[in-house]
Amino acid sequence: MVVLVVYGVSVITFLLSRVIPGNPVMMWVGAKPRKEQIEWATKELGLDKPLVVQYLVYVKNLAKGDLGVSLRTKRNVSDDLSRCYAATFELVAVAMVLTFLVGIPMGIISATHKNSFVDHINRAVSISGVAMPIFWLGMLLQLILHGQLRLAPLQGRIGSEIIANHPIAMKTGFYLVDSLITGNWPALWSALSHILLPAITLSFASLAVITRISRSCMLEVLGEDYIQTSRAYGVSEKIINYKYALKNALIPTVTVIGLDMGLLLGGSFIVESIFDWPGLGRYAVLSIITKDFPGIMGTTVLYALVYVSVNLLVDFLYFFIDPRIKIPTAKN
Amino acid sequence: MRIFSPTRHKGKSKRFSYALFVLRKNPLFMFGLAVIFLMVLASLFPSYITPFPGDAQYEIHFEQKLKPPSLKHFFGTDHMGRDIFTRVVFGSRMSIKIALIVIFFSLAIGVPFGLVAGFFGGKIDEIIMRMSDMLLAFPPLLLPMAITAALGPSIMNMMIAIAISWFPWYVRLIRGQVLSLKEELYVESARSIGAGRTRIIMRHIFPNCISPVIVQASMDMGYAILTAASLSFIGLGARPPTVEWGLMVTTSRAHFLDFWWTSTFPGLAIFISVLGFNLVGDGLRDVLDPKLRA
Numbered sequence: 208m209v210v211l212v213v214y215g216v217s218v219i220t221f222l223l224s225r226v227i228p229g230n231p232v233m234m235w236v237g238a239k240p241r242k243e244q245i246e247w248a249t250k251e252l253g254l255d256k257p258l259v260v261q262y263l264v265y266v267k268n269l270a271k272g273d274l275g276v277s278l279r280t281k282r283n284v285s286d287d288l289s290r291c292y293a294a295t296f297e298l299v300a301v302a303m304v305l306t307f308l309v310g311i312p313m314g315i316i317s318a319t320h321k322n323s324f325v326d327h328i329n330r331a332v333s334i335s336g337v338a339m340p341i342f343w344l345g346m347l348l349q350l351i352l353h354g355q356l357r358l359a360p361l362q363g364r365i366g367s368e369i370i371a372n373h374p375i376a377m378k379t380g381f382y383l384v385d386s387l388i389t390g391n392w393p394a395l396w397s398a399l400s401h402i403l404l405p406a407i408t409l410s411f412a413s414l415a416v417i418t419r420i421s422r423s424c425m426l427e428v429l430g431e432d433y434i435q436t437s438r439a440y441g442v443s444e445k446i447i448n449y450k451y452a453l454k455n456a457l458i459p460t461v462t463v464i465g466l467d468m469g470l471l472l473g474g475s476f477i478v479e480s481i482f483d484w485p486g487l488g489r490y491a492v493l494s495i496i497t498k499d500f501p502g503i504m505g506t507t508v509l510y511a512l513v514y515v516s517v518n519l520l521v522d523f524l525y526f527f528i529d530p531r532i533k534i535p536t537a538k539n
Numbered sequence: 540m541r542i543f544s545p546t547r548h549k550g551k552s553k554r555f556s557y558a559l560f561v562l563r564k565n566p567l568f569m570f571g572l573a574v575i576f577l578m579v580l581a582s583l584f585p586s587y588i589t590p591f592p593g594d595a596q597y598e599i600h601f602e603q604k605l606k607p608p609s610l611k612h613f614f615g616t617d618h619m620g621r622d623i624f625t626r627v628v629f630g631s632r633m634s635i636k637i638a639l640i641v642i643f644f645s646l647a648i649g650v651p652f653g654l655v656a657g658f659f660g661g662k663i664d665e666i667i668m669r670m671s672d673m674l675l676a677f678p679p680l681l682l683p684m685a686i687t688a689a690l691g692p693s694i695m696n697m698m699i700a701i702a703i704s705w706f707p708w709y710v711r712l713i714r715g716q717v718l719s720l721k722e723e724l725y726v727e728s729a730r731s732i733g734a735g736r737t738r739i740i741m742r743h744i745f746p747n748c749i750s751p752v753i754v755q756a757s758m759d760m761g762y763a764i765l766t767a768a769s770l771s772f773i774g775l776g777a778r779p780p781t782v783e784w785g786l787m788v789t790t791s792r793a794h795f796l797d798f799w800w801t802s803t804f805p806g807l808a809i810f811i812s813v814l815g816f817n818l819v820g821d822g823l824r825d826v827l828d829p830k831l832r833a
Contacts, residue, residue, distance in 0.1 A: 215673025223689040334567075334821075338813035340765055342772045342788060343806030346795055350803075354796045473680035477769055495688045496774050507677070507685045514678045 216511045221265050224504045269508065275501035279494060284505035287490060292509075293380035294364060295479070295486030299471050301383075301402055302410040306467065310414045311460065314421030315453065318429065329418055336415020341474050345408040345481040352404060359404050362483035366397040405482040409474050413467045420463050424456040431455075462525055465518040472510055558826045568822025574815025582632035589625040597780065605798045615800035617791055623800065627808045629782045634812060637698055637767045638760040644702035646756060649709025654748075656710060657717025658740055668714070671707035679704075683766060687775040694767075694783075697776040701766050705759065712755060716748040750827040754820050761816030768809050784809045 268275070274284035317329040352359045360366065365382055369375070373393045375385050383402070386394035428434065429452055437451060438444075479488035487506055494502030562568050586592040590611075600620035608615040614623035656667040674682065686700035720726065721744070729739050768785030770776040777783035779790060784805040791801035 211669055212672050212676045215669070216676050219673060220685070223685050334817065335814060338761065338810055338817050340768055340806055340809045342769065343810060346788070346792070346802055346806070350796060350799055469678040472678035476680055476684065477772065480773065492773055495684060503685060503688055507681060510681050511677045515676050
């Protein structure tokens with residue numbers, strides 16, 4: 208079934224790339240081309256063959272990992288993407304950690320202390336979080352925390368003085384990890400302060416969702432019979448909450464990871480544009496603005512594949528966590 | 540404490556008037572409703588409530604540029620000297636238009652497909668569901684972005700793109716409802732007295748499907764505005780000098796750090812309007828299906 212979806216994704220992106228107006232040949236050869244140049248470019252880009260053949264070539268290249276050559280940077284799209292993915296991966300990872308580290312406890316506390324101050328704050332965050340335009344939040348954070356208070360840097364992934372004086376040894380491509388394992392403390396500090404605002408901006412919407420879900424799950428579990436029974440037996444409230452209720456409440460929360468990832472991936476375009484974060488999102492936006500269709504299609508395919516894989520992973524995870532669920536066999 | 544007394548509503552359906560009563564007592568819902576009402580008013584009669592209606596069209600006053608909020612210009616002026624309050628009010632017209640058109644197309648495509656998929660099942664169901672899955676395989680903002688980029692940046696293309704990306708959600712929603720309603724006793728009895736398929740679908744199944752659709756659609760109107768603003772922010776969608784909130788935020792970005800009002804108020808307008816639709820959707824969900832309440 209996943210294969211079918213991936214196939215569908217490739218068809219959709221292929222069709223999109225062929226719908227784009229603005230002759231790609233003209234974009235490739237530039238201004239005032241000679242006739243021979245146009246013919247050569249058409250053959251080079253494979254556009255003289257019928258559409259079905261073009262699609263098969265596209266799929267074949269896709270399987271090899273060849274995403275074409277970017278019209279904007281004139282490099283292989285796959286090279287460009289491999290350069291950018293580390294930055295996005297780091298940002299999304301930190302945002303995800305933030306979401307779960309802050310969101311789940313907030314939801315739990317909100318459920319156990321219903322209608323308290325924390326609960327009200329929580330509900331305000333849940334309601335406003337999904338309504339908030341990401342770009343607006345990012346710009347406001349930039350304004351307040353950089354413009355007024357000078358607490359966080361404006362943009363970029365690391366400070367320029369770090370690149371000059373304390374360059375990070377590139378082992379994994381993730382600035383936080385690399386500076387940590389090489390003991391490069393000024394670089395670590397700079398990387399942390401630079402990732403702070405983008406991660407907060409990116410995670411805000413998913414934080415709202417996770418908080419709401421974990422709160423409602425926790426409330427649902429706390430109303431169950433076995434919790435009432437434990438209370439009747441005299442088990443302390445604390446043990447009930449954290450030993451019995453929590454584990455069961457977390458199960459549905461896991462299923463939201465897939466949806467969450469979608470929010471984070473979708474938000475990455477905007478957040479990376481605002482904070483000048485050199486990742487896939489910014490690459491995608493630049494490709495769109497410059498009508499670089501191999502770039503656009505390459506990033507679209509990559510994003511879609513990542514999204515599908517994460518959802519698949521979450522489905523598997525779900526089977527392992529919830530002992531009641533069995534993987535459907537041929538019999539059922 | 541206000542008590543619900545049905546005697547005041549003799550002649551009307553008790554359930555309906557109880558639903559209205561519950562909604563009226565929900566402060567968040569009323570706030571959301573007020574927001575939507577204001578938006579609709581602003582989009583219908585913008586010239587009457589704004590001090591400088593010309594600023595939303597083509598007038599520019601460079602001598603007044605980048606003035607902070609004051610009694611004369613409630614939200615200040617932008618880099619071309621245009622009154623931001625006026626432009627925000629006029630922008631609501633565009634936002635409401637976008638919300639209505641996107642939701643209309645999503646429903647117009649999604650609901651029939653969902654009904655057909657759920658009711659007929661089998662091969663047709665398989666095909667429709669696989670197509671929906673393919674479209675849903677893309678993370679939220681990506682597909683509208685790619686489609687708009689492919690078709691060319693304009694508001695109409697943006698609306699088409701968002702509708703194409705969203706209708707699968709409605710297909711799924713309706714299909715789920717139809718699947719569970721198909722086994723109901725009244726459907727079986729209708730079939731047994733010889734009711735045709737179309738009649739069964741339109742008269743029995745469809746009316747019972749619409750409550751989650753109403754909830755989802757009202758919240759999606761807000762998200763449509765949000766997505767459209769995000770796309771305009773990137774540069775797809777509305778082009779200058781169209782008055783659209785996302786576009787206003789992005790064109791003011793260069794001056795934003797020194798002149799905070801230029802981007803803050805359009806963004807605030809987006810936020811409040813989406814919030815309004817969300818709160819209304821939540822309120823409707825509480826009334827239509829309290830089991831879904833979070």
